[in-house]
Amino acid sequence: MSEITKQSLSELVESIKSKKLSSSEVTKAFVERSEKSKELNAYITEDYANALNKAKKFDEKPNLDLKLPGIPMAVKDLFCTRDLRTTAGSKILNNFVPTYESTVTQNIWNEGAILMGKLNCDEFAMGSSNETSFFGNVQNPIDKNLVPGGSSGGSSSAVAAQLTPITIGTDTGGSIRQPASFTGTVGLKPTYGSCSRYGIVAFASSLDQAGPMAQNVKDCALLQEVISTYDEKDSTSIDFKRNDYSKELTKDIKGKKIGIPKEYRVDGMPKEIEDLWKKGIEYAKDCGAEIIDISLPHTNYALPTYYIVAPAEASSNLARYDGVKYGFRAEGENLIDMYEKTRSEGFGAEVQRRIMIGTYVLSSGYYDAYYLKAQKVRKLIKNDFDDAYEKVDAILTPSTPSSAFKIGEKTNDPVSMYLNDIFTVPVNLAGLPGISIPAGHDAKGYPLGLQIIGKAFDEQNILNIAYAMEEKINFKNNITDWWIK
Amino acid sequence: MSIDLKTIKHISKLSRISVDEKKAEKLAGDLNSIFNFIEKLNELKTDNVEPLTSVAETTLKLRSDEVKSKNLRDQVIKNSPKENEDYFVVPKVIE
Numbered sequence: 001m002s003e004i005t006k007q008s009l010s011e012l013v014e015s016i017k018s019k020k021l022s023s024s025e026v027t028k029a030f031v032e033r034s035e036k037s038k039e040l041n042a043y044i045t046e047d048y049a050n051a052l053n054k055a056k057k058f059d060e061k062p063n064l065d066l067k068l069p070g071i072p073m074a075v076k077d078l079f080c081t082r083d084l085r086t087t088a089g090s091k092i093l094n095n096f097v098p099t100y101e102s103t104v105t106q107n108i109w110n111e112g113a114i115l116m117g118k119l120n121c122d123e124f125a126m127g128s129s130n131e132t133s134f135f136g137n138v139q140n141p142i143d144k145n146l147v148p149g150g151s152s153g154g155s156s157s158a159v160a161a162q163l164t165p166i167t168i169g170t171d172t173g174g175s176i177r178q179p180a181s182f183t184g185t186v187g188l189k190p191t192y193g194s195c196s197r198y199g200i201v202a203f204a205s206s207l208d209q210a211g212p213m214a215q216n217v218k219d220c221a222l223l224q225e226v227i228s229t230y231d232e233k234d235s236t237s238i239d240f241k242r243n244d245y246s247k248e249l250t251k252d253i254k255g256k257k258i259g260i261p262k263e264y265r266v267d268g269m270p271k272e273i274e275d276l277w278k279k280g281i282e283y284a285k286d287c288g289a290e291i292i293d294i295s296l297p298h299t300n301y302a303l304p305t306y307y308i309v310a311p312a313e314a315s316s317n318l319a320r321y322d323g324v325k326y327g328f329r330a331e332g333e334n335l336i337d338m339y340e341k342t343r344s345e346g347f348g349a350e351v352q353r354r355i356m357i358g359t360y361v362l363s364s365g366y367y368d369a370y371y372l373k374a375q376k377v378r379k380l381i382k383n384d385f386d387d388a389y390e391k392v393d394a395i396l397t398p399s400t401p402s403s404a405f406k407i408g409e410k411t412n413d414p415v416s417m418y419l420n421d422i423f424t425v426p427v428n429l430a431g432l433p434g435i436s437i438p439a440g441h442d443a444k445g446y447p448l449g450l451q452i453i454g455k456a457f458d459e460q461n462i463l464n465i466a467y468a469m470e471e472k473i474n475f476k477n478n479i480t481d482w483w484i485k
Numbered sequence: 486m487s488i489d490l491k492t493i494k495h496i497s498k499l500s501r502i503s504v505d506e507k508k509a510e511k512l513a514g515d516l517n518s519i520f521n522f523i524e525k526l527n528e529l530k531t532d533n534v535e536p537l538t539s540v541a542e543t544t545l546k547l548r549s550d551e552v553k554s555k556n557l558r559d560q561v562i563k564n565s566p567k568e569n570e571d572y573f574v575v576p577k578v579i580e
Binding site: 308 | 496500503516525528573576577578
């Protein structure tokens with residue numbers, strides 16, 4: 001059985017298409033491994049019995065022309081799934097059962113995949129370590145008591161531990177790429193507007209994007225091809241010509257110009273990150289790419305900008321949780337008292353903190369000083385990228401300023417936690433696609449990732465660069481199954 | 486700049502999140518360290534910069550004004566904490 005879960009998504013698709021394996025055999029293998037892996041706490045809600053039934057039904061009348069034929073998949077618990085509880089990692093949505101399906105997950109089921117369950121995440125995707133989840137922290141399969149990154153921490157843990165062949169996460173400031181980097185997996189944040197936001201629990205609407213998290217670049221390209229569609233239910237969805245990302249995938253990146261931004265050499269960055277970046281530059285050269293030094297002068301202002309824009313949008317989006325229409329309600333003496341108690345008891349500390357920041361920066365007298373200022377700086381950050389893309393086709397940076405840290409290490413200092421996203425946040429602010437690929441290990445043997453940032457709508461190009469570099473890097477994840485007794 | 490307890494109480498009221506003294510003090514500490522970090526933006530001159538409101542340089546698509554889904558009453562009410570027939574129920578507002 002264990003051999004099945006070791007296969008990549010592409011291999012499993014091939015095995016099912018050539019009838020070497022049935023959907024039931026594959027689903028059973030992943031369900032059994034998931035059941036043995038409860039200590040990772042990667043799942044919030046399991047739906048194994050339904051998954052096995054759906055697999056049986058698929059096998060009775062298999063449609064092998066689909067892109068994900070009978071493939072079991074667990075997804076981040078931020079995607080609404082019809083008739084299956086969707087919590088966003090929050091007490092306030094503890095009992096919420098959607099009556100509709102998110103467009104991204106619907107696209108996945110339309111291609112034949114089968115839902116196995118919902119994966120843990122930081123509450124409302126606000127966190128970088130999965131420690132803000134109401135359902136407890138998640139273990140990184142790399143080592144005990146190590147965070148899996150966040151906010152898509154259940155997703156990164158589940159893919160790295162092979163509890164699901166592939167998954168989806170969401171990325172508002174790094175929530176796909178940082179956990180991918182921490183677990184030795186591949187994570188793509190697509191261009192803003194590439195994947196529909198319909199049915200995804202909203203955090204910061206101008207930054208949120210869904211994307212694939214996978215064991216390798218080819219699998220990642222295949223899932224991106226499935227989830228990226230124009231959707232009239234999301235008014236910010238963009239109608240552009242999408243590639244057949246997996247079919248058009250090529251390792252031929254000869255002559256591609258790759259930019260190295262000097263501002264990403266931040267103060268106090270560990271030497272091993274610097275070394276990894278240098279190694280990455282050599283790999284890119286080996287693949288035939290041309291390396292060009294560039295400047296993104298406003299990089300240092302990206303995090304402060306993000307911590308105005310994201311909480312401002314979150315405070316508006318989360319106003320809907322009032323204990324009236326759905327979710328948790330605390331009893332109160334009157335209507336206002338009910339609202340205040342519901343939100344105080346229903347939201348965790350980090351979410352409350354961000355709602356307060358957002359409310360403050362949008363409040364009367366402070367709007368111009370904070371929110372408008374941040375929107376202007378956001379423009380300068382986007383201009384930096386526009387200028388850089390006059391000279392280069394893509395940009396190469398580290399994914400994170402460090403490897404994964406221990407559970408509890410940064411929970412008491414919000415700013416040090418926020419600094420984790422220093423290399424990923426600018427990409428969201430500019431609405432660009434970015435992919436993190438595993439590229440090496442630190443002295444402790446923990447994985448480190450490199451990020452490739454592309455032009456808007458140029459997912460194919462960064463997937464190709466990642467695909468070419470992946471072969472040269474030849475990364476191997478050290479997973480010992482320490483949690484399986 | 487410093488955010489005092491009075492400001493915290495004000496934001497908590499606007500946010501509809503009840504905050505006791507202990508929580509208010511913790512929040513004041515956290516918010517002050519976050520705003521110290523945010524103040525960095527004041528180093529930049531932005532008088533002549535257009536604010537960015539949308540990263541996508543496209544205009545919103547128009548669509549025909551027609552009903553696409555209807556009779557969703559049961560679905561809409563299904564997750565409410567308290568309902569009575571077709572209505573959401575809340576604590577009494579008018580005496």
